[in-house]
Amino acid sequence: MTELWAVVLVLISGVYGGLAPIYLKRGVESFQIKKFRTYFNLLKGFFIYVTGALIFIFALKGGELSVLYPLVAFSYVWTCLYSKLMLKEQMNKYKWLGILLVVFGVMLISLGTV
């Protein structure tokens, strides 16, 4: 039986973990090898990745993998939303539809795996 708190926690880890690639992107765009300051965004990105994964692993205690694993796919939607808001990237209906297809595809593969 999967507990509601575990589902909520996995969704939260997606909302949070979706931020990680935003900082990796910022980090790599402003990267200069001799300036320590420019490593900061990359480190922030890695930190969010790792802590997000830890939240997910903790959530696994409260439910079945077959329910919780496919929910991870939602983080791709969040990342695109953050890219639009924080990096001012342009989205359009083709890209949104593509994201939806990718998310459903990842969910189906996850469902077929576990």
Next chain:
Amino acid sequence: MKKSGALIFVLISTLFISLAQVLFKLGSETLQFNFSLLINKFILGGFLLYGLGAVLIIISLRGQNLTFIYPVITTSYIWVSLLSVYVFHESMHFYKIWGILLIIFGIILIGLGDKNNIRKPKLVSEKEVNHD
């Protein structure tokens, strides 16, 4: 980097990531939770490939839209599905076949819809650096 170059980088990176997961699985089959975890050649190889994959993705992000590069990483799910059939003789569930097709169509749509607006993310990131 050109868009096509970045795409090739990400695809190679997804192959690395998928092979890393296969190595983890191979390693986990003989795994004991003691010191041997740290010297298991499959697990170490897996981490190495994961690291290489991450570096390739980060390099390919430079000058490309995150909303283009990031969804392409999901091709690693396709490689893992195919590899697990050949390496571990796992069955090909029809959910997986539909999932693979949806991912391929999704990535093609994103690729066609993506216009490279290289300047805007740069301006934002420079602002961010000044704030720090």
